[in-house]
Every structure is written in structure tokens, then in C-alpha cells.
Amino acid sequence: MKYSSIFQYAYLVFAVLFTYDGISKWGDGSNGAYISLGLAALAVFMFYFxxxxxxxxxxxxNQS
Structure with a gap:
């Protein structure tokens, strides 16, 4: 179960990376900003899930 907790925090790392990518694309006027920000939101959702x-x-x- 230790691996799943490590991957759980990897979702937060990906969320930060996608957020940075989305913000940088937003400033450039690229169309991919919405996709990157959507993937960041999905990564945060997956972290909590x-x-x-x-x-x-x-x-x-623990109950068993």
C-alpha cells in the first residue's frame, strides 16, 4: 500500500505542472491553456479520490 500513497502525491505534482503549463500558455494566447487547466483540475480530483x-x-x- 505504500506505492499507492506515493502515486497519490504524484497527482499533486502533475497538477502543479499542468497549472504552470496552462498559465504559460494562457499568456501566449495558445488554445491549449484550457486543456492544461482541465487536466490540472482532473489531477486534483484524482488526488482526493x-x-x-x-x-x-x-x-x-484494520477492522478485519
């Missing part, structure tokens, strides 16, 4: 799933999984293992 995986975090909640991991907590449920750990609670289920």
Missing part, C-alpha cells in the same frame, strides 16, 4: 479510497481500504483492513 485516491486519498479517500486508500483511507477506506485501510479502515477495512
Amino acid at each position: 485516491r486519498r479517500r479510497f486508500n483511507k477506506k481500504f485501510q479502515n477495512r483492513n
